[in-house]
Amino acid sequence: MAETDGFFDRVYRVVRAVPEGRVTTYGAVAAAVGAPGSSRMVGWAMNKAFSHASFVPAHRVVNRQGRLTGKHAFPGQRTMQEMLESEGVRVENDQVVDFHERFWAPPSLDIK
DNA sequence: GCCCTGACGGGAT
DNA sequence: TATCCCGCCAGGG
Numbered sequence: 009m010a011e012t013d014g015f016f017d018r019v020y021r022v023v024r025a026v027p028e029g030r031v032t033t034y035g036a037v038a039a040a041v042g043a044p045g046s047s048r049m050v051g052w053a054m055n056k057a058f059s060h061a062s063f064v065p066a067h068r069v070v071n072r073q074g075r076l077t078g079k080h081a082f083p084g085q086r087t088m089q090e091m092l093e094s095e096g097v098r099v100e101n102d103q104v105v106d107f108h109e110r111f112w113a114p115p116s117l118d119i120k
Numbered sequence: 121g122c123c124c125t126g127a128c129g130g131g132a133t
Numbered sequence: 134t135a136t137c138c139c140g141c142c143a144g145g146g
Contacts, residue, residue, distance in 0.1 A: 015143080034128050038141085044129095046141045051127035053143095071128060078127030 015041065019053040020060060022114045026068045029096040030112035031104055033072050040114040055081050067091040074107025 018041040026032050034047035043049065050069070057064040058081070067088045071077045079088040079102060089099045098105040 035130090038128085043141075046143095047128040048126060048140095049128095049142055054127055056144095066127080069127075072130090076127090081127060 015043070015049060016053040016056060018042075018117055019050050020057060020062070020064050022117065023054070023057070023064050023066065023069055024062070025114055026065055026112055028065075028068075029110075031068050031070050031074070031092070031097060031107070031110050032112050032114055034069060035072055036111075036113055037069065040116050042117065051078060054078060068095075068097075070104055070107070074104040074111075076102045076104070 019037055022037050022040045023032070034050040035044070037050045038044055038047045041050075054064070054066040054069060055078075057066050066078065067076075067082070069078070076088050076092075076099065079085050082088045084090075089102070092099050092104070097110055104110055
């Protein structure tokens with residue numbers, strides 16, 4: 009167990025585990041933290057993530073369609089896309105190109 | 121303590 | 134295949 013058992017902290021841990029140049033979905037993260045169906049909470053956690061001390065690659069988390077639904081939460085509406093492209097992830101029309109190939113499934117924390 | 125909202129997802133229509 | 138509706142849980146008014 010980690011020092012933090014909070015739902016949000018679990019989400020942060022999973023998101024932080026997303027490799028650079030890869031993306032994951034809210035649903036996948038939710039399932040990884042043992043709360044399948046609570047994908048909304050993941051997004052909520054991401055919003056709060058900006059207040060979090062450690063850096064959380066929230067830009068690597070997109071919805072099931074591979075769409076940058078959370079871009080509006082960044083300083084600039086284009087920041088999220090810029091960050092992704094900066095890591096090698098091509099984004100077109102607010103949507104991740106080859107999303108299925110870029111998708112990365114996070115390991116379940118449930119295992120432990 | 122109740123009601124509404126919210127970076128979503130999936131099943132039903 | 135597109136659209137609608139309901140369910141998830143936490144936080145704020």
